[in-house]
Amino acid sequence: MELKKLETEQINQNTIDIDTLSTIDIVNLINSEDEKVPAQIKKCNIEIQTLIDGIVERIKIGGRLIYIGAGTSGRLGILDASECPPTYGVSYELxxxxxxxxxxxxxxxxxxxxxxxxxxxxxxxxxxxxxxxTVIGLAASGRTPYVIGGLDYANEIGAFTGAISCVSNSIIGKHAKVNIEAIVGPEVVTGSTRMKAGTAQKMILNIISTTVMIKLGKVYKNLMVDVQATNEKLVERAKRIIMESTSCDMERACVLIKLSNQSVKHAILMELTGKGYDEVSVMLERNEGNISKAIREEIGQ
Known part of the structure; x- marks a missing residue:
């Protein structure tokens, strides 16, 4: 195992004297290294798009999205997955x-x-x-055996697979149908891949899960219209989303949230189309829960 060949394990010459710097200089140096991350992710946009489209296609026929990793990478996958249900109203299994x-x-x-x-x-x-x-393997080093084993098994049974790493020619990439490599370079502290590599993986996962949810109709304009109004704060957020989407006032939003059984999507469509709950339910079902599509259908476009 020649770790020294991996970009994530090499010594960062820009931070070689970081232990002698003042606090503000350390902060500035870390920040300047972090600024390199988005540009490297952008180079992976085509691969990210391919992975997203495959995920959406499979979710629409009853599939799920599974992240698999170890250490920081594994924790980031769990974090991204755990945030989808409260944000987009999906099940914890999806x-x-x-x-x-x-x-x-x-x-x-x-x-x-x-x-x-x-x-x-x-x-x-x-x-x-x-x-x-869909199974997405996460490993900053691109070589974690646990991830490789998971990808191999997923491929064996015919699941869709993706790999996200931060090294060139990653091993996990050779075991996935879609390979994403965000080469962010040596870390501020040598080998500490919770830093730039972790940031890159988190950003990529944000892009993937957010875009998947948008494609599944969980967002109208840029509002999370499948938010679950399960507490006082979220009920108020739901009302504000209804107001923003329909230009109604708070009093009307309060009425709509009750008439719609606390479904933001139903409330918006009821106000915009003048139809009742059952009618907009049919509209949403016919358009895979996508409000924009339902509205275009209603006005004949």
Whole structure:
């Protein structure tokens, strides 16, 4: 294992004397390194688009999106997955994150777990993985055996696969149908891939899950119209979204949220079309939950 050949493990010459700098100089230096991340992600946009389109296609036929990783990469996958239900109103099964060592490893690393391909297979079998699902392997170093094992098993059963790493010619990329490599270069602190590499992976996951949800009709204009009004704060947010989408006042939004059984999508369509709850339910079902499509259908465009 020649780690020194990996970009993520090389010594950053820009930060070679970071331990002698003042606090503000350290902060500025870290920030200047972080500024390099978005440009590297942009180089991967075509691959990211390909992966997103494949995910959406499979979710529409009943598939799920599964992130698999170890260490920081695994935690980032779990974080992204856990934020989808409250933001977009999807089930906790639709987007899931699993990591080497299981739930306990989220807080405390489980030594050796990331070196086992068999553990990944076992974890994916417990999810009843099918050919409709998508599995995205996450590994900054691009070589984690746990991730490779998971991707191989996913490919074996016919699932769609993607790989996200921060090194050139990654090993995990050779085990996935879509390979994303954001080469952010050596870290501020050598080998500390929770920094630029972690930031890159987090940004890519944000792009993937957000775009997937937009394509699934979870966003109208730039508003999260499938937000679940499960507490006082979210009820108020739902009302504001209705007001913003329809130009109605707060009093009308309060009425609409009740008439729509607290469904923001229904409330918006009811106000914009003048139709009742059952009628807009049919419209939404016919247009895969997409408000924009439903409105275009209503006005004949």
């Amino acid at each position: 987007v899931q994150g699993i990591m080497a060592g299981g739930k306990d490893a989220i807080i405390k690393a489980k030594e050796g777990a990331e070196d086992s391909k068999d553990l990944a297979v076992q974890d994916l079998k417990e999810l009843d993985l099918t050919e409709k699902d």
